[in-house]
Amino acid sequence: MCPFDIHEGNLMPAKRKLTMRHIRQMLRLAGSGTSSREIAVILGIARSTVQDNLKRAAMAGLSWPLASDLTDDVLEAKLFVHPGVKQGQRLRQEPDWGPLSIELKKPGVTLLILWEEYRSIHPDGYGYSRYVAAKFMLRQQGMSQGFR
Structure with missing residues (x-):
């Protein structure tokens, strides 16, 4: 697979989905004192992505080591919820x-x-x-x- 998105003449790097494994590695490396820049190089992702996800983890009260019973689904829900919005509820009044x-x-x-x-x-x-x-x-x- 080509690491670049060459469709429609676009030579930007192809976007890859960040896995929960990456996030766990981020938290582990950050917990051992590794800088955001070094974590980005090790994982092959942008430094801003590392900083954003570490900030999300801090806001969710997560740090390394993670609880052993914390599944990927629960970790994702803690990191990527919309603050102030209850899941399954509309933000605006639906017309009748x-x-x-x-x-x-x-x-x-x-x-x-x-x-x-x-x-x-x-x-x-x-x-x-x-x-x-x-x-x-x-x-x-x-x-x-x-x-x-």
């Missing part, structure tokens, strides 16, 4: 698409008008482009299930 579909069938009613009403009720709700995209996706799902 059922009544909106009925309203759209009325003459003179547009998505823009419905979105303006939605934003007056939910000022921190979806922007117009996301609102239209969500409606379009919902419509596509309905058509694939035989609805119109």
